[in-house]
Amino acid sequence: MKTKKILASMFAIITIAAIIAAIAVISSERTHVSTQKLNLQDIKTVSDEQWQQLAGRKLFFGHMSVGYNMLDGIKAVMAENDKIKLNIVETADPQQFTAPVFAHAKLGHNTNPLAKLESFRTLMDSVGPVADLAIFKFCYIDVNRNTDAAALFASYRKTISDLQAKYPSVRFIHMTVPLTSQPVGLKKQVKGLIKSVIGRPGPDDDNAKRNEYNQLLKAEYASAGTVFDLAAVESALPDGRTCFIRKGDAEVPVMAKAYTTDGGHLNAAGAQHVAAQLLATLASLP
Numbered sequence: 270m271k272t273k274k275i276l277a278s279m280f281a282i283i284t285i286a287a288i289i290a291a292i293a294v295i296s297s298e299r300t301h302v303s304t305q306k307l308n309l310q311d312i313k314t315v316s317d318e319q320w321q322q323l324a325g326r327k328l329f330f331g332h333m334s335v336g337y338n339m340l341d342g343i344k345a346v347m348a349e350n351d352k353i354k355l356n357i358v359e360t361a362d363p364q365q366f367t368a369p370v371f372a373h374a375k376l377g378h379n380t381n382p383l384a385k386l387e388s389f390r391t392l393m394d395s396v397g398p399v400a401d402l403a404i405f406k407f408c409y410i411d412v413n414r415n416t417d418a419a420a421l422f423a424s425y426r427k428t429i430s431d432l433q434a435k436y437p438s439v440r441f442i443h444m445t446v447p448l449t450s451q452p453v454g455l456k457k458q459v460k461g462l463i464k465s466v467i468g469r470p471g472p473d474d475d476n477a478k479r480n481e482y483n484q485l486l487k488a489e490y491a492s493a494g495t496v497f498d499l500a501a502v503e504s505a506l507p508d509g510r511t512c513f514i515r516k517g518d519a520e521v522p523v524m525a526k527a528y529t530t531d532g533g534h535l536n537a538a539g540a541q542h543v544a545a546q547l548l549a550t551l552a553s554l555p
Contacts, residue, residue, distance in 0.1 A: 300451050300523060306509030307501055310549035317352060319552040324354045327366045328402040328551070330373040331389045335447050335534060336406055339547065340373060342540030346548060353548065361392045366399035382411040382421055386428045397436035402551070404442045405429070406499070409533050412446050414474035418482040426489060440554070443490045445483040445500040448476050449533045450524040451514065472532075473514055477521045494554075502546045503528060503539070 330336065340357065347353045358365055361374040374392055377384035389405050396403070405425075412421065429441050449472060483500050490496050504511045504522040513520045524532075528539025535543060 300512055300514060300526070301520075302506070303511045303513060303520075305511070307505040307511055309502075309505060309507075309509050310546060310553070312346070312350065312353075312545050312549045312552075315549055315552045320352045320354070323548070323552040323554075325369045326371075326401045326551075327369055327399060328371050328404070329361070329392070329396045329400045330371070330404045330406070331376040331385075331392055332373060332404075332406040333375055333377075333379055333385075333408045335408055336373065338535035338540045339543055341537075342535065342542070342544030343371075343548060345537070345541050346544045361395045363395055363399045366396060372396065372400075376405070379408050379410045382407055382416075383424060385411065386424055390428060390432065393432050393436065393439075397432065397439055400436075400439050402440050402442060402554075403432075404444055404497070406444045407446045409447045409449050409475075409479065412475070412479045412482055414478050416478050416482070418478055418485065422482055422485040422489075425486070441495065442551070443486055443496045445486055445496070445498050446479045447533075448479055448500050448503050448522060448524040450512075450526045450529050452532060473516050473521060476514070476523055477516055477519070480521055497547055497550050499543065499547075502543050503535075507542065 330340075332339070343355070343357065347355065355371045356369060357371045357373070359374060360370075360372050365372060375388075376392070377386075377388040385407065386405075393400075393403060405428075412418070429443070433439070433441060452472060479500065483498075487496055487498065500522055501511065503524040504513065506512070506525055506527070511522060512525045513522050515521075524539075528535055528542060530536050
């Protein structure tokens with residue numbers, strides 16, 4: 270009798286383990302990797318003159334938590350490349366712009382994108398008269414399945430248009446909304462998979478909405494060469510191949526799992542990957 274109970278327990282454990290493994294495999298297989306590659310920039314190709322030009326800028330970056338991940342990545346890239354010399358300071362004090370600076374500050378609070386736009390307006394009233402470049406960044410959590418992407422982009426475009434008219438000497442760099450990866454952790458993977466199977470909204474719908482917003486932003490500003498496509502960079506593996514999921518007939522970009530530990534924020538590898546591309550983009554500006 271005791272042997273039967275032991276065998277039954279062992280069978281139950283093996284069955285549960287097999288189910289868990291199957292769920293993990295199915296979940297991972299939902300992320301596809303494109304054969305087409307994103308043209309990632311090699312910071313080794315950036316000239317000394319371009320790094321010097323970037324070091325001489327007065328830049329303001331408005332952001333929240335993923336922005337801090339990116340700044341950590343910038344510092345890590347700088348530590349490995351002594352040609353990159355940036356004065357990174359958390360401030361919106363115009364007195365800090367008397368010399369070249371990579372200034373940054375928090376915007377509003379997460380989940381309220383309109384408040385972030387108003388916060389950016391307020392901060393630009395401080396730094397606009399003294400800055401050369403300005404970057405606004407939403408967080409992934411600001412845009413989800415319930416967001417009206419067209420209305421939010423209209424608000425962003427109006428904000429930038431007003432600020433550009435007020436501060437014509439500032440060049441505004443437009444950043445796409447960051448993505449999330451497929452769910453990280455077994456519990457989230459199971460929930461995400463179940464939602465997908467039964468047709469309920471889930472993480473895929475959130476990334477689809479972010480992609481909708483990002484397409485509007487790129488259509489408006491990409492031709493001017495003032496877009497940093499953060500979403501595309503997050504989806505790109507080091508060799509340039511991009512990660513996506515299929516939603517109906519559409520391919521929706523997702524963050525590569527290698528760049529995150531919680532599905533949304535950047536880990537050290539992801540932060541350096543994104544930072545290298547951002548720095549190369551900024552250094553390449555005329």
